[in-house]
Every structure is written in structure tokens, then in C-alpha cells.
Amino acid sequence: MTTGSTRLAGARWVFLLLLTVLLLAAVLLSLGVGSIAISGADVVDALFRYNPESYEQTVVRTLRVPRTAIGLGVGAALAVAGAAMQAATRNPLADPSILGINSGAAFGVAAAVYYGQLSRPLHYVWFAFAGGLAAAVLVYGIGSAGRGGPAPVRLALAGVIVSTLLSSWLTALLLLNQRTLDEVRFWLAGSLGGRDLNIFLSLLPFLAVGLVGTLLLGHQLNVLSMDEDTARALGMRTDLMRGLVAVLVVLLAGAAVAAAGPIGFVGLAVPHLVRVLTGPDYRWILAFCVVVGPLLLLGADILGRVVARPSEVQVGVVTALVGAPFLIGLARRHRVADL
């Protein structure tokens, strides 16, 4: 038993190392590849010996560095938040948007444009963050009111219903008002490109707190993901823990959607993808999510820039096109790890 589990732990370290190397390669590719190809020397110069006269170096500095940084942060945040939500609701279909964060953020932006006549994308970020936060508070409030506190099922259902409500309202706003549709449809598509690095930097503290906090809770998530009675018998105050996880997920997913717009699939699928390598231990699942989330997102983003040069395919579309066959293949190949 002991040898088996140490061997497994050793294999996990190797996998984690390999994936990290892959991620580094993806970062370099992401800096070099695009509608104009840029040599490795120019990329290195742009990072360390920046010469504002050089067109190539300016492209790297002002377009590709922000894009890559946002991809790294958003990918990790979405994947980790997804894993935490799947543990807290004990549901393999849960993802960050189950707390209503994506639809809340989208509604926040559209409502600000529609009612507030807001027209500078620079300000979208705070309305997105506020909308996501408000939706999550609403979902958690409804999910934990009534008999017996926030049972996982109740929380999940409240999230789905509030999301439906908000996205219906959003669709109605967009159908009724052409100007709003025109302003927000690019934001709604979810993309790493064309976002401001300063905005991302101002969101970085939220991301950092969320990531570190969730990674420290790996053991608690293991207990929480068992059934309610077992978790309580082991001495966990499950409602309190679920609340804490919800706060961290709001920080992570709220910052992610504010930085890049609503991006699906990563939060849902990456935890399932890494479970094949890690088994059901959330300490490992979270660690792998930090690497695999950005890897999938950056990889998809690079592919999206290359396949339709000089135009681009949205990262959300490519993520699904690339990731879904993986997910299907893994689900077929292995015993499906129960939650």
C-alpha cells in the first residue's frame, strides 16, 4: 500500500513538472506567435532591453505581454475556482458560474451600458466585478435561507435559477436595444486580447488572495467533498467552510470575468481533466489546476491566433474545440473518478 501510494506521489511530481515545462513553452509561444511572427531575440529584448523604436518589440510589450499575463491569471483562477465549486457543491457539473458570477458580471456590464449610458470599456471591469459579487451574494443568500442552511443541492439550484433569471434579462436588454448589443457583444464573447494590462494589475490582489487561500484549503475541500454526515463527524463546520470557499471563488471568478469577460469550459472541464492524473485528492487537483488551466487557455488562444490569420477565432470557441475531445477521450479511457 505504502509503496503504491509513494510511487503514485512520485509520478504526480513528474507530471506536474512536465506540465509546468509545457506551460513555459506556451508562454514563450504566446509572446512570439500572432498575426505577425516575432523572433525569439526580439521577444527577449522586449522583455529585458526594451527599445521603443522597434515595432516588433512594441507589439510584444503592449499587446502580447498583457495577453499572456491575463491568460495565465484567468486560466489558473477559473480552473481552481471550478475545482473548489465541484468540491463544495459535491456536483461534477458545478463550475464557477454556478454561483451566478458569469451571468451577474455580464448583466452588470450590460445594465451599466443600457441604464447608465456608460461607453468606456475601461470602466466595464468594475461593473463586471460588482455584478458578479452581487449575484453570488444573492445565490448564497437564497441557497442558505430556509431549512437547514446551505445544503449543496440547494446552493446549486439557487445558482442555476439566478443565472437563468439574469441571462434572460440580459438577452431581453440586448434584443431591445441595438446600441447596448453593439457595445457589449465583443466583451461578452470573452477574449484575452484587447484587454488593458493596468486593469488586470489592479485585479491581481484579488486573484492572489483567492488562489493562495484556495490552495491552502486542499485538505478541507477533501473533507467537504465527502457526504455531509461524514464531514460533520470529522469535526468540520460544513456551512462555515462552504461560505469561506464561496468567498474565495467569488474573488477568483469575479476577477477572471472582470479581466477577460465570460469564458466557459475551463472551470468545468480542467478539474475533470486533471483528476485522471491526480486521483480524487483535492490538494493535488488544485495544484494541477494552477498549471493546466493556463496551459489550456493559452494553448487555445495561440491556436486561435494562428488558424485564421490574419483574423482570430475567439478563445472560448477554441478552448471548447480543443478541450472537448480530450474530455470525451479521458471519460472513455479511465474509470470516472467519483467526486
Next chain:
Amino acid sequence: MNARAVRVGPVSFRFDPRVPALIGTALAVLALLAAWASTLGSFDLGLGDVVRVLAGGGTPEERFVVTGLRLPRILAAVLVGPLLALSGAIFQGLIRNPLVSPDVIGIQAGAACAAVWWIVSGGPSGLQPLAAFAGAAAAAAAVYLLSWRGRLAPARLVLVGIGVNSLLTAVTTLLVVRARIWEAARAMVWMTGSINNVDWDDVRALVLALLALLPLGTALMGGLRVLQLGDDRALSLGIPVERLRLALILVGCAASAAAVSVAGPVGFIALAVPHLARMLAGPMTAGVFALTGVMGGILLLGADMVAQHLLPVSLPVGVVTGVVGAPYFLYLLLRSQVRL
């Protein structure tokens, strides 16, 4: 609990007198709603006029408004709602996950992908429901075959379903992005879910589907309850587990595909109505299954009436189902225990 055991000769079964009462009430509400809907609209008609037209009288204009415009739309709502709700009930029971509905595992995405492709490639719009149905059936078959590994594990079905769903949704998005703007607009309306343009052919197809699938689904409910005890126990009780699962999947997919091919992917009903019925009437027995169907009809018809008449602009019904149904759902969620 109000339920009690009823014995008739050698047969005994559980009987909850509240369930028939609830079904009766729901049917009455549905009938009243349908009657009211038939009198609403810009052309002034009282209930008496509608009855006269149905009996064969009335002026040609009245005949056209009632039988050509209002009746097909009302009937489509009354038929599509139950089909969606029933398929939701079947999949939630089969996969034992409260978040599952046919749209999560790719059936609606298959229909949407095929229909949007049909629109974009300029196919004749009369055959569009057939294309959507073929897409839904192909997606369902793909999910089933890809998750089959000697036996069908529901957890694997969900994962494969998520994969197929995301794949098809991505392809649909690509089709819409690459389409010319007027085709993209038509595709967007279809993907919101709408019964604005149904005709009598659609209604006939829906009637056939509901007549075939409601009795089948009801008959399978007893087996599904046993299946939820776990495969081993169901097998030892003499249930042919795999065949039962296949039958349930076929019925659920057919119901969803029939509804989607006519109305497009109308959200919320398949997910929420089975929960509503369970919160009102208890665990999913054959009776509660029937109640689920009737409540699906009420919700879709009510939402369509709101979409058509109450709002300043006429919206596709898919936008409104959630807004109409969600408050009641949240109220019930606060009041009752949630179980599957």
C-alpha cells in the same frame, strides 16, 4: 405524509391522494389559461366567438385568426412544455443529478448546430425542423455510443455529454460568427427558442410525439425508481438494467428532440419543472411524472402569453420562461426540502 398502501387482490401499491388532486388542479389551470389565451390579441374576440368558430361558425376573418394564428400557437405551447419537462424528469432521475437537463448533455446543442447550419447554408426553411431533429438524434446517439463501455455509467454519460455539448456549441458559435448578418440574426432568434411561427404540421408532429412518449415514459417510471437504488439491487430485483436505461434514454431524447425541433432550445423548463413537481408532490412516481408534464404546459403557455401580450415589445418565449418561472421556483426552494 398522506400516502398510503392500497391493496387490490394480489397487487398493492403506494397511493397519494394529493397527486391526482394536484394533476386535476393543474389540468384545470392549463385549460383556463388556454381559453384565456385564445381571446387575447389585437383582433377582438370573446370566448363565445372562439367557441362559435370552433363549432364551425364565425366570419372568415374570425376563422383565420382562431384556427390559423392563435390555436396552433396555443397548442404548440401546450405540447412543447410537457415534452421538455418530461425529458428533464427522465434525465434527472437517470443520472441522479439535480443539475442535469437535456441541454446539459448536448441534445439541444445538436439540434441548434444542425438548424443553424441549415439556416446558414440556405436550406429550405420548411425542412428546418427535420434538420434540427436529425441533429438532436445524432448528438444523442453520439453521446450514448461514446459513453458505452460494456455498460453505461451515468457519471461517464454526463462527462461525455458535457464534452459533446461544448464541442457542438463551439461549432455553432463559429457558424454564427462566419455567417452573413441576416442569417446570423435568424439563427439568433431560433437559438433563443420561439413558437411564433408554428403551423398545423408542427402541431400534428408534436401531438404524435406526446401521445407516443407520455405513456411510454409513465410505464418506465416504476423501473426508474428501482434503478435509483443502485444497479446491483435493481438487477437482483429482476430489472433488466441496461435495457431499461436504453429505453429511458430513447424516450427522453425523443421528447427533447421533438420539442426542440419545433420551438428551438427553450431553456429552464426541462431543468426546473421536474423540481417544481417534486417539491409540490413528492418523489417522482408515475403520477408526479404526469404532473410534471402538465406543469410544463402551464409554464410554457403562461410564458408565451407574457412574451406576446404583456411586454411592450413581443419577445421570443425562450427569454421569458426563466423570468416567469424563477420567482415561483425560488419561493418553493425556500420553503421545502430538496431531494431527488
